[in-house]
Amino acid sequence: MTGEQIIFLITAGYTLGSGLMVVTTRNLVHAALWLVATLFGVAVTYALLNANFIAVVQIVVYIGAIAILFIFAVMLTRKDLRDNTPQMNKNWWVGALLAVLTFAGFAFLLQGWSGFSKTAAAIPSEFDAVGALGEALVSPNAYVLPFEVASVLLLAALVGAVYLAFNKK
Amino acid sequence: MNFWNDPLKVAADWLEGIFAGWGMDAVLAHVLVAFLGVFLLIIILMVLDIFLVWVERKVVARFQDRLGPNRVGPFGLIQPFADIIKLMIKEDTTPGGADKVVYNLAPILSMASVLILWAVVPLAPVMLGVDLNVGVLFLIAAGAIGTLSIIMAGWSSNNKFATIGGFRQVAVMVSFEIPMLAMLMIPVIFSGSMNMNTIIESQNVWYFLISPLGALIFLIAAIAELGRAPFDLAEGESELVAGFNIEYSGMKFGMFFAGELLHAFTFGGFWAILFFGGYRFFGLEQVSPFLAVLILVIKAMVGYWVIMWVRYTVMRIRIDQMLAFNWKFLTPLAFVLVLVTALADALLASAPTWLYVSGMFLANVLTGWAALEIARSATHKEREQLEGAKQPAEVSH
Amino acid sequence: MVPLSWYLMLAAALFSIGLFGVLVRRNAVAILLGVELMLNAVNINLVAFWRYGDVTSMAGQVFTVIVFVVAAAEVAVGLALVISVYRRRNTVVADELDMMKW
Numbered sequence: 001m002t003g004e005q006i007i008f009l010i011t012a013g014y015t016l017g018s019g020l021m022v023v024t025t026r027n028l029v030h031a032a033l034w035l036v037a038t039l040f041g042v043a044v045t046y047a048l049l050n051a052n053f054i055a056v057v058q059i060v061v062y063i064g065a066i067a068i069l070f071i072f073a074v075m076l077t078r079k080d081l082r083d084n085t086p087q088m089n090k091n092w093w094v095g096a097l098l099a100v101l102t103f104a105g106f107a108f109l110l111q112g113w114s115g116f117s118k119t120a121a122a123i124p125s126e127f128d129a130v131g132a133l134g135e136a137l138v139s140p141n142a143y144v145l146p147f148e149v150a151s152v153l154l155l156a157a158l159v160g161a162v163y164l165a166f167n168k169k
Numbered sequence: 170m171n172f173w174n175d176p177l178k179v180a181a182d183w184l185e186g187i188f189a190g191w192g193m194d195a196v197l198a199h200v201l202v203a204f205l206g207v208f209l210l211i212i213i214l215m216v217l218d219i220f221l222v223w224v225e226r227k228v229v230a231r232f233q234d235r236l237g238p239n240r241v242g243p244f245g246l247i248q249p250f251a252d253i254i255k256l257m258i259k260e261d262t263t264p265g266g267a268d269k270v271v272y273n274l275a276p277i278l279s280m281a282s283v284l285i286l287w288a289v290v291p292l293a294p295v296m297l298g299v300d301l302n303v304g305v306l307f308l309i310a311a312g313a314i315g316t317l318s319i320i321m322a323g324w325s326s327n328n329k330f331a332t333i334g335g336f337r338q339v340a341v342m343v344s345f346e347i348p349m350l351a352m353l354m355i356p357v358i359f360s361g362s363m364n365m366n367t368i369i370e371s372q373n374v375w376y377f378l379i380s381p382l383g384a385l386i387f388l389i390a391a392i393a394e395l396g397r398a399p400f401d402l403a404e405g406e407s408e409l410v411a412g413f414n415i416e417y418s419g420m421k422f423g424m425f426f427a428g429e430l431l432h433a434f435t436f437g438g439f440w441a442i443l444f445f446g447g448y449r450f451f452g453l454e455q456v457s458p459f460l461a462v463l464i465l466v467i468k469a470m471v472g473y474w475v476i477m478w479v480r481y482t483v484m485r486i487r488i489d490q491m492l493a494f495n496w497k498f499l500t501p502l503a504f505v506l507v508l509v510t511a512l513a514d515a516l517l518a519s520a521p522t523w524l525y526v527s528g529m530f531l532a533n534v535l536t537g538w539a540a541l542e543i544a545r546s547a548t549h550k551e552r553e554q555l556e557g558a559k560q561p562a563e564v565s566h
Numbered sequence: 567m568v569p570l571s572w573y574l575m576l577a578a579a580l581f582s583i584g585l586f587g588v589l590v591r592r593n594a595v596a597i598l599l600g601v602e603l604m605l606n607a608v609n610i611n612l613v614a615f616w617r618y619g620d621v622t623s624m625a626g627q628v629f630t631v632i633v634f635v636v637a638a639a640e641v642a643v644g645l646a647l648v649i650s651v652y653r654r655r656n657t658v659v660a661d662e663l664d665m666m667k668w
Contacts (some may be wrong), residue, residue, distance in 0.1 A: 002567070002604055004567065004568055005197060005567075005568055005572075008568045008572060010618075012572070012576045014586070015576070015580065016580065016583065019580055019584070019603055021581045021611075022583075022588030022589065022599055022600075022603060023357075023583055023584075023591065023596075023599075023600060023603075026663060028593060028595060028596060029268075029271075029324060030271075031596060031599055031604050032595075032599065033271065035602060035603070036317060038580075038603065039602075039606060042580075042606045042609070042610060045573070045576070045610055045613075046609075046610075046661075048568070049573070049596050049613050049614060049616075049617040050313060050617060051613045051616065051617065051627060051630075051646065052301060052302055052303050053302075053303050053306070054609075054613055054627055054630050054631070056303045056306040056307055057306065057631070057634060058312050058609075058634075059310040059313055059314075060309050060313055061305060061634050062308070062602075062634075062637075063310075063313045063314065064310070064312070064313030064316060064343070064346065065313075065343065065638065066637065066641045067317065068316060068317065068320060068339055068343060068600065069629070069641055069642070069645055069646070070595065070598070070599065070641070071320055071324070072336075072339075072645075073595055073645040073648055073649060074326065075332075076649055078650075088590045088591060088592060089589075089590050089592060089617070089661075092590045094589070095585075095586050095589030095590035096580075096586060096590070098585065098589060099583065099585045099589070100582065100588035101584040102578075102581070102582045102585055103578055103579060103581075103582035104580075106574075106578035106581070107575065107578065110571070110574055110575075110578070111571075115570065115618075116570065116571045116574070117569040117571045117619060117658055118570050118618060119567045119569055119570070119572060119618075120567065120617050120618045123621050124621070124622075127589055127621065127622065128180050128302070129302070129621075129624075129627070130302055130303060130363060132622065132624050133590070133624050133627050133628065133631075136600070136624035136625075136627075136628050137628060137631070142624070142628075143624075143625075143628045145630075146628070146632055147628075147631075147632070150632045150635040151582070151635070152633075152637070153635065153636065153639050154635050154638065154639050156639075157638070157640075157642050157643050158639075158642065159640030160642075160643050160646070161642040161643050161645075161646035162646075162647075163646075163668050164646035164647055164650045165645075165646040165649050165650060167215070167633060
């Protein structure tokens with residue numbers, strides 16, 4: 001087993017373990033903090049895939065903004081988040097069964113696919129992924145339209161969120 | 170290649186040779202040497218941190234017309250060690266009802282978020298931790314972890330002052346991240362790269378001269394990110410007692426404190442790297458990496474001194490004033506400045522250096538002047554409205 | 567070298583964990599946490615396909631960035647809704663928000 005495989009296994013174990021903690025912890029602030037741990041593990045996975053820019057943006061956007069938003073929301077609605085009430089549905093086992101079935105279905109579908117266990121080619125040494133991503137995002141014959149639509153969506157979400165959370169006097 | 174020209178490479182090769190001589194696997198030896206390098210850097214930074222306590226106390230004393238520590242050792246140099254011994258032997262308290270794991274994790278994360286920044290600092294052309302192609306964004310990513318440590322400290326302390334302090338600090342850090350991110354784009358526009366080393370190499374003219382306004386906005390955002398006066402409302406002694414670190418004692422408090430000092434010094438260093446040419450100083454950095462490190466440390470010290478200078482001469486402002494300042498003035502100005510810089514850069518692309526520099530400088534000054542004029546008229550109107558509402562009441566007296 | 571299958575299985579497992587959270591949790595905020603896990607699993611897949619496919623074609627990374635934007639928008643609106651509901655109903659437990667049910 002090579003070093004890279006060992007690092008991948010440690011990262012994957014850490015990510016999945018903290019992901020399980022997110023959905024099973026009783027204390028919601030702890031669940032949000034475990035989410036931060038999971039997202040950090042995902043960022044390490046991106047770094048293992050040589051996507052440096054995506055890894056750093058993952059930390060900036062998810063840990064810097066989304067995780068903190070979650071912690072804020074949990075604290076602002078704290079009154080009925082006490083740990084003594086059940087945090088799960090009565091028929092939680094149906095959910096567990098569905099999740100396991102989903103995973104089994106994915107595994108079944110994927111292992112029948114021909115490209116399932118292909119290995120990656122080396123990245124050409126002079127290839128500048130960050131520059132290429134930047135050009136792809138704003139070039140008219142690449143992805144400028146999805147990018148603009150996404151920014152409009154973000155603006156609409158911003159306005160909507162402010163309107164919803166605004167405390168009308 | 171000798172020790173004088175590339176000390177890290179020579180030392181690493183020597184160590185790997187020794188480990189290989191012991192019959193160690195080559196990959197393992199490489200990992201071990203890298204680990205030792207990180208360990209050494211952290212030790213140097215911690216020793217520097219102790220020295221920074223002394224610098225901070227001496228400088229604040231001079232600003233306030235005092236002498237500062239001068240009893241323990243020559244010029245009071247041993248004073249920080251006395252402070253550390255005091256912190257070590259203090260009782261290590263944990264408040265009742267605190268969330269123990271989160272409470273103990275917060276100071277470690279706070280310190281780690283500062284130390285991790287030094288992974289991308291190019292100390293010299295050949296001395297840097299990782300040559301990351303997104304080094305500039307790494308700065309913001311580490312800041313996100315610092316924010317997280319503060320909210321963890323504030324929430325887990327089970328103390329209302331700590332929670333309010335944590336909330337305030339997070340609101341400030343999240344909102345001032347935006348002008349800071351926009352200002353990080355300015356060196357990126359000029360150098361065409363997010364790599365710290367490339368940014369320094371392409372600074373034949375200091376970016377401070379090309380974009381003085383950008384450097385200023387970056388400094389303001391950095392001070393807010395640090396949570397130092399005038400933006401230290403997370404600690405606000407007179408209102409919140411000590412803010413998010415109120416319940417911490419002993420060395421845990423010491424870690425927050427040391428982290429803050431090192432953070433200030435680090436941001437002084439980043440200011441120097443992004444806008445003042447980093448380790449470059451009239452070709453002196455070519456002589457030896459040791460000289461380059463010295464130049465960078467001196468420049469970082471100057472940046473740190475400016476941050477201290479602001480801290481001890483400007484008073485604290487209110488949280489609403491601070492957020493209004495950010496959202497209504499600093500963020501729009503930062504975005505406009507990025508637009509102006511990109512436009513001027515495209516217009517002056519083929520101009521000779523002197524024209525390019527003076528044109529960029531002029532564009533910056535004009536943008537800043539226009540922003541100040543707009544802000545002045547807006548505040549004037551606001552004040553008139555307020556006073557106009559008050560006047561009838563005064564007449565009835 | 568890690569084969570593609572490892573990344574895909576990691577993503578599938580993370581997606582299933584997120585699905586479990588969405589189906590099972592009673593608290594609205596916790597359901598959103600589960601949705602975040604699912605979105606991240608999708609992102610792992612996108613980046614893995616970029617790396618194992620043609621590296622010079624940036625589609626995988628571009629759509630990862632767009633998923634970031636969508637996730638940020640989703641969280642902002644979702645949490646604003648949760649806070650707004652909490653103000654009116656004084657609860658964020660999804661079972662108890664049953665005014666439309668009869």
